[in-house]
Amino acid sequence: MSRCAACGRRLRRPSPSGLDPVCARRLHPAPxxxxxxxxxxxxxxxxxxxxxxxxxxFQPTLESL
Incomplete structure (x- = not known):
């Protein structure tokens, strides 16, 4: 099994960034x-x-112009 690049926790599903979902949210918070x-x-x-x-x-008419 692979490990998280930030904390070293074992990853159940490897991610392209190499980060655990918890660490990814912590390092890259939503705007x-x-x-x-x-x-x-x-x-x-x-x-x-x-x-x-x-x-x-107000609808202009010829009289109002």
Whole structure:
């Protein structure tokens, strides 16, 4: 049986790198996953005297040009 190149442990299944799976994970860790930051938006506060406009798509017409 062959042995691990890093720790000398007997390998059940020889690997091309010559490393035991435990040693391979220890020597070559997986890259860290980027953390996404969730931005919480504060609620929109309407001031006195402001009018909320409806959000409708604006289709230009000949009169509006």
């Amino acid at each position: 860290a996953r980027p953390q996404t930051i969730r931005a919480t938006e504060p609620p929109v506060v309407h001031c006195d005297g402001q009018t909320e406009l409806p959000l409708i798509p």
